Amino acid sequence: MPVRVQEQDFDAGAEMSRLRASRADVGAVASFVGVVRDSNDGASVGSMTLEHYPGMTEKSIQAIIDQAKARWKIFDALVIHRVGELKPRDQIVLVAVTGSHRGEAFAACEFIMDFLKTRAPFWKKEQTPQGARWVDARVSDDAAAARWSSTTPKAGM
Amino acid sequence: MKLRLKFFASIREQLGCDGEVLEAPAGVVTVAALRQLLLGRGDIWQQALSGNRVLRVAVNQDMAGPDTPLRDGDEVAFFPPVTGG
Numbered sequence: 001m002p003v004r005v006q007e008q009d010f011d012a013g014a015e016m017s018r019l020r021a022s023r024a025d026v027g028a029v030a031s032f033v034g035v036v037r038d039s040n041d042g043a044s045v046g047s048m049t050l051e052h053y054p055g056m057t058e059k060s061i062q063a064i065i066d067q068a069k070a071r072w073k074i075f076d077a078l079v080i081h082r083v084g085e086l087k088p089r090d091q092i093v094l095v096a097v098t099g100s101h102r103g104e105a106f107a108a109c110e111f112i113m114d115f116l117k118t119r120a121p122f123w124k125k126e127q128t129p130q131g132a133r134w135v136d137a138r139v140s141d142d143a144a145a146a147r148w149s150s151t152t153p154k155a156g157m
Numbered sequence: 158m159k160l161r162l163k164f165f166a167s168i169r170e171q172l173g174c175d176g177e178v179l180e181a182p183a184g185v186v187t188v189a190a191l192r193q194l195l196l197g198r199g200d201i202w203q204q205a206l207s208g209n210r211v212l213r214v215a216v217n218q219d220m221a222g223p224d225t226p227l228r229d230g231d232e233v234a235f236f237p238p239v240t241g242g
Contacts, residue, residue: 059219
């Protein structure tokens, strides 16, 4: 399954090994791992809870992967996103992409992550010393996703 | 027309419920009309779904806009901007 939403942790190294071992023409594996920070917007974060919209989450991430595959010559893409309660230093998300060359793998990996942040229905609630709060969406995330629609080609094009 | 409503994150908390099945009256044929209908329920609905806050809507698990048409049996979800990753 190229998209997995799960409570349990993942082994990024094992996942990437599996992905690249599936074919012999892989020349590049690009990956991103998102991690829970111990502070956000000036408050310390003790833990966070990630909620999602089952069904739409998987569907929206698959659509992002399909767009990446249409745009760059990549072989496979894998997204694992955790939900439930997470603590600082915990891994949240893994995006891994294989291709022949690094340029396309890097670009597709960043594209998938940028669109996941603005399109996939996940919500974070942080526990801080001042109480629980829902994390606000960032304008910078919208900007990161929007730059992919400009006509300026990114690496690997 | 029967609609399955779903609420997530801060909106679910404000409303104190994660969804309902709604028998929508005639005329509720778009996302905007549905939102108006729900706002008419009063206080907490106005706080949760008011025009002052940025709101996302999905119809049958695809992102939708105010003009997206609604059909019998549709699943309509209301939620704040997403914050995953």
